[in-house]
Amino acid sequence: MRIGELSRLSQVSVATIKYYLREDLLPPGTATATNQATYTEAHVRRLRLIRALIDVGGLSVARARDVIAAVDAGDLPPHTLLGIAHGAVTRPPDRSGTDPAWHAARTEVVELVHRRGWSVSPDSPGLDQAADAIRALRTLGQDDLLGCLETYADAAELVAGRELDIVVARADPTRMVEGVITGTVLGEVLLASLRLLAQQDASARHLGAAPPPTTPTDQRGSNTAATT
Amino acid sequence: MRIGELSRLSQVSVATIKYYLREDLLPPGTATATNQATYTEAHVRRLRLIRALIDVGGLSVARARDVIAAVDAGDLPPHTLLGIAHGAVTRPPDRSGTDPAWHAARTEVVELVHRRGWSVSPDSPGLDQAADAIRALRTLGQDDLLGCLETYADAAELVAGRELDIVVARADPTRMVEGVITGTVLGEVLLASLRLLAQQDASARHLGAAPPPTTPTDQRGSNTAATT
DNA sequence: CTCCAATAGATAGTGAGACTATCCAATTAC
DNA sequence: GTAATTGGATAGTCTCACTATCTATTGGAG
Structure with a gap:
């Protein structure tokens, strides 16, 4: 796949993908010409890992790079x-x-x-x-x-x-x-x-306090326990 | 005490104390003149709390302010x-x-x-x-x-x-x-x-006990002491 | 009383971090 | 053949957490 599809699948903008490539968080795709490269499913997974580390784990880009490098070292x-x-x-x-x-x-x-x-x-x-x-x-x-x-x-x-x-x-x-x-x-x-x-x-x-009444914004299935 | 001593006692620079005053993380001292104010031991403690939240707890200044405000609200x-x-x-x-x-x-x-x-x-x-x-x-x-x-x-x-x-x-x-x-x-x-x-x-x-082969991973929880 | 370091308050500047935007030349899809 | 996409490079933006400078004062040692 090319970078546009990679961006779509990973929900990461093309500009940000390029940034991660520059910062060595993401390995480059295999170049097919001076201005063409193809990416694989592995890149999608890598990108998801990066975002999880940064967005959910709260790591900085630099810390994420260290971790990624360790994953790639392998041995x-x-x-x-x-x-x-x-x-x-x-x-x-x-x-x-x-x-x-x-x-x-x-x-x-x-x-x-x-x-x-x-x-x-x-x-x-x-x-x-x-x-x-x-x-x-x-x-x-x-x-x-x-x-x-x-x-x-x-x-x-x-x-x-x-x-x-x-x-x-x-x-x-x-x-x-x-x-x-x-x-x-x-x-x-x-x-x-x-x-x-x-x-x-x-x-x-x-405190023996019951939680406030549940708002109906969350109507999927069972709601929060209100009693003990 | 004046701001210089407050800075010394709290290990926070005068410029940063002024910044925290501007950002409402630290209550102002009691003014004694147009350009003089005195601070108390409470300011020292507050400053220590702020630094603990930021440096150790990893909170942003904005988050720390919210927390501080809650402490001050009192009731x-x-x-x-x-x-x-x-x-x-x-x-x-x-x-x-x-x-x-x-x-x-x-x-x-x-x-x-x-x-x-x-x-x-x-x-x-x-x-x-x-x-x-x-x-x-x-x-x-x-x-x-x-x-x-x-x-x-x-x-x-x-x-x-x-x-x-x-x-x-x-x-x-x-x-x-x-x-x-x-x-x-x-x-x-x-x-x-x-x-x-x-x-x-x-x-x-x-890794000290046994190489990976097949160890049924069933004994959970209690670790027996093994000094190193 | 004098004079200088310290001070309050205001405003502007800095450096890191994480993107984001723009260019350009080379494709590539239609 | 032409418009859109791409890779690579460079520059710009925005937030954050300070940091520095400036202007009047003012406290206090001499």
Whole structure:
């Protein structure tokens, strides 16, 4: 197919496709002449992956490129792949350099990891990001919220174990790579969404308040539960 | 104190403080003359909250302003407050308008919520965001990753319940408001970080234990400690 | 009392990021 | 044969989050 059809199938404008080509997010099509190239179904899938990472996962174009490159590398060892995915979904640490409170928080994370017997490399971006969050909670005087910490760790263990089971169940290594990437990025979004929903429920349950009446804008099938 | 000291204590440049004042993220100090105003410890705390939301939580300045405004409103009903916090940590839905796949995904989420007996308002941003993620996973052919869905929901229930317990344990309503905000935003970051760490452990454990051949992926959940 | 650094408020400028638009020459579809 | 499409290059736009400059004041050390 040519670029026009690629654009139509992927719902991405031609100009944006060209931009992604320039930025090495999308491999070039096979050139048939100086100004003609053909694209395949693989390009459509790639484009869908890119948009999912950017639009749903919230990655920047640069982060998405790193992830894509890892997918294309193909033969990376799994822990490297996971490291790249994790690097893509974390923000660079806040003020790690000089802040003693940050180092204290990071030590706390390392201790948690050790207590749990987790096998984690010492430069994992997750350690830094957790330290950022803990330091922030402490400096805001919200220390008691860290009473959730073990619960968070329980939940993390729960979902990570299940996620791994599903991904390793795949025979095809290429599909495994895709699973790690999409699972890491989109799984985070999904888990976060469900946490929000569960928070709303917990709040409603505690306050004994029924949710507001459902508007009839959503008339397909069963609607939101209003009672418990 | 004057703005210079405020800047020093909060580690935020004077120019940026002025910017936050213009953008209504920070209330003005009490003016003592045409070009003099004094700030208090409350301004320092506010500034720290702003930076935590932006730097650690990843909120935009505009989202942070909405959240801050909710904190200052003071007398908002809890579900409204929670709604604002949730609106701040979610991205607007992707292509909800015309896509039947999206509506199918959203229905799936609503059914999950119903199945769980969660009491959730039908316009919760969490519903839309979860639908985005599910639709993306399906269109990427990663449907099997949705085998995690119930596990995610379990984890979400677990952490949300604990979070609520901690926040309602606070007597002071002002502290409760802060707890909802910081818990929602920073808790998400913390949970996501720990998930990454747990993923790394699960991956190491699996690769350390046995090569991929056929290991029935049935022992879920409990990880036995294995120090590294 | 003097004088200079600090300040409030206003306005303008900057740099990154993610596209978007325009050109041009070479096809290609009709 | 002519109009539309394409690839490649370059330049422009828009938002965001600051950052810098300017103009009067004003606080305070000497």
